[in-house]
Amino acid sequence: MQKLMEMLEEKMAPIAMKLDNNRYITAIKDGFFGVMSLLIIGSFFLLLANLPITGYPEFMAKILGDEWKTYFTVPYDVTMNLMTVYVVIAMSRSLAKTYKLDSIACITSAIVAFLILTPMLELKDGGYGIPITNLSASGLFLGMLSAVLVVEIIKFVDKKGWLIKMPDSVPENVSRSFSALIPGLFVIIIFNLIRIGFSLTPFENVQEFVFHYLQLPLLTLGDTLPAMLTSTIFEGTLWSFGIHGSNVVSGILKPIWLTLTAENAAAFSAGETLPYIINYQFYSNFMKIGGFGATFGLAILLLTAAKSSQFKALGKLSIGPSIFGINEPIIFGLPIVLNPLMIIPFILATPIMAVIAYFAMSSGLVPYTNGTNIPWTTPPIISGFIVSGWKGALLNVVQIIVSAGIYYPFFKSADRIAYKKEQDEKE
């Protein structure tokens, strides 16, 4: 059995390496890593504008005046609702770094390119404006595609050596601004042609087209339980071989999950019905309780029910990190990795959490998550409360009990084996 596992590990590692090293996936990961703190800060302002407490709006209006809500919604609007701008910046910078190109030139060109494709509105009193919604999550996929295409164009021009060369006596800053001219020109011409091309079609603009034919289908698929279960089982399989499965899977799926989150946040802010069950909070707060594998229940078992001194020590060590969703001590220390006995509950527990939470929400027992983008390290129960109210907190409690139940028989026999080994060693 151990041989078989090691052979599989050999087979899995190259797949993980490919996915982990893919430059576009790295750019997406870096892109969202870069904006995550803004999204977290912004969503807290959103929460403060909409605390679900009776009498709260009246109370705030009394002390801060009728305009009180804007005190919180402006920070929310310029963070979460402008998220695409920040993602474009962070993604183009990451790709520029991979290709060793001038990152400022790449970032500014990417923003320009994205704005060329973003529809504007004529304002009533003359002048033009870009609707915030075009820069929010609904423009996200267009922004990501623009960032990638722009850096590829710049790389192409750079490779061809089409640059304006300045004599050596010209200061570096000046010559740099000239050397950015040609690639920038290429980017603007190409994107402008794309814009004009689409304006002649029934879609009228690219954003509309990308939204309807790429983003919406991906969101609709991403919001389904089967898609979530499939990606989760893949994630668990990678982890079982010691590979950081969550890094790989969320690198690819985070854009979809965070868009779903942002749509819920927008609805929450407008006081409308929340549209999506599955999103980033569903994944990090109602599935990965205690980390991937929903190991919080297992951590409690290790702490309270272990007989072997190895498991007791691991329980004391792992309970702290587990509260914050970090479970590498359990995954590698128990270990779960390459351990056929523990892999069974480990792969099954997270999908089971997903099914429980999905039906709790679709049946109306527990509210959908409100789009508050709390850090994934927020302890369970507290996180459930923030995103879905007290029923969300209660759901977390039920899930922890179920998780402990799933792990119990496997934990018992692994503990018995470890205990017996310790006794044998003593004799």
Place this chain on the structure above:
Amino acid sequence: MKTIMLVCSAGMSTSLMVSKMKDTAVQRNIDADIFAISASEFDDTLANKDVNVVLLGPQVKFMKKQLAPKLADKNVPIDAINMQHYGMMNGEKVLEQALQLLENK
């Protein structure tokens, strides 16, 4: 002074590992600079810092083949941390592994 670099994926659990190793180094009176980076920072860090030994977190063990050639001409040893030593956050054993690698290079 020995510079020990840990490479992992996100940095959350490895930072715990680093602090355990630092504790051990202080106890044993070893002058060591121990720090962790994520795999994507590898090239940059290597260019800017004089690293003596590289340890890989078990999550990125598979990167050894890819990273080793970048270290070969500098004569910097690299190895993956034993999975269970990592899981149990055993600073003593992991520091020992780093020192062994340095000795055998």
